[in-house]
Amino acid sequence: MTLEELARLQAAFGAQISARTPDAAALAPWLGLHARGAGALARYGQALRQHHARALELVYPVLRALGGAAWFRAMAHAYGDAHPSRSADLAHFGASLPLFLAAWRPAAAHGYFADVARLEWLLHQAHGAPDAVALTLLDVQAAKAGQVEAWRLALHPAAVLYRSPWRAAAIWLAHEDSGRHAMPPDAEGTTLALVYRSGWTARVREIDAAEAAALAVLAGGAALGDALAAAQQAHLQDQAAAPFAPAPLLLRWLADGVLIRTGEGGRAC
Known part of the structure; x- marks a missing residue:
């Protein structure tokens, strides 16, 4: 596999595990996945969103207390969809959250959250x-x-x-x-x-x-x-x-x- 092919695979894999309804066929040219592979991708994506939510909870405990657990979890998932992690270190994951909250409609009633x-x-x-x-x-x-x-x-x-x-x-x-x-x-x-x-x-x-x-x-x-x-x-x-x-x-x-x-x-x- 060339470096160019590896880069395309990584981009395609990242897009599929972040998708709410992943398409295993999109990775078939590289991994030979069949239809059942979509379930594995979905579980992978769910675990990733849980890690995202946990990473944000550690940085934003007061925001979580203000919004409540269910609100915060929904917000974390929406943020992860809009701002997928670009670093291997999840400590950087929440950098854009204040700007995201300022424009996120479910937070509009609470302008101070951002x-x-x-x-x-x-x-x-x-x-x-x-x-x-x-x-x-x-x-x-x-x-x-x-x-x-x-x-x-x-x-x-x-x-x-x-x-x-x-x-x-x-x-x-x-x-x-x-x-x-x-x-x-x-x-x-x-x-x-x-x-x-x-x-x-x-x-x-x-x-x-x-x-x-x-x-x-x-x-x-x-x-x-x-x-x-x-x-x-x-x-x-x-x-x-x-x-x-x-x-x-x-x-x-x-x-x-x-x-x-x-x-x-x-x-x-």
């Missing part, structure tokens, strides 16, 4: 993100006066800023830690949050506009002083806010391990 899924995918990515040496309080204490503000920083590879017109972070937190977080009465409402990894655990923390402004600057690689200036500017726009205090903000970032120093060429150091 943004909850987007948050869960960011958490999934944070779990597997590369590691890097995070800036610590000891680093800051060892620096000379005025030096820290000039440091060029970036976000840790596992940290990312999250924005949504829905209360997606509050909904996720209420499901993951109901003892500390109550379910919001309404799904509508702007969310600003930070997704990051602490130790081996991916976390979500809701943040205010000042912190979001600073993190957005840091995400592009910037001096710490510029990021704190952006936070102060955003803070001043809130007329009811207390005086801006940068120290608690920096201490929180250091405790969460979300900052890294960058050297020449933008490489983490």
Whole structure:
């Protein structure tokens, strides 16, 4: 069998095991399958869809809780039909689910489902993100006066800023830690949050506009002083806010391990 013939066989086999009604005859030129082979293909396809559903359950547990088991299973099968796996690693399988949900008619009544899924995918990515040496309080204490503000920083590879017109972070937190977080009465409402990894655990923390402004600057690689200036500017726009205090903000970032120093060429150091 040539490589070209193998590629055609793989494409035909993938199409048949994904089909609701597989046609064994489509593979007969290569495998010599008879009519009873359709049953084997159907069982293979059913097992594949079960694996797809399980893979999505592991990444999207809150989405499953929101929609219910039957809804989630139907959604997983529909997603698998529309976005068949292109990788041998099922950890990548759910990458397009947020976009799929935004257009999937059975989810139309729950517009926030897509943004909850987007948050869960960011958490999934944070779990597997590369590691890097995070800036610590000891680093800051060892620096000379005025030096820290000039440091060029970036976000840790596992940290990312999250924005949504829905209360997606509050909904996720209420499901993951109901003892500390109550379910919001309404799904509508702007969310600003930070997704990051602490130790081996991916976390979500809701943040205010000042912190979001600073993190957005840091995400592009910037001096710490510029990021704190952006936070102060955003803070001043809130007329009811207390005086801006940068120290608690920096201490929180250091405790969460979300900052890294960058050297020449933008490489983490």
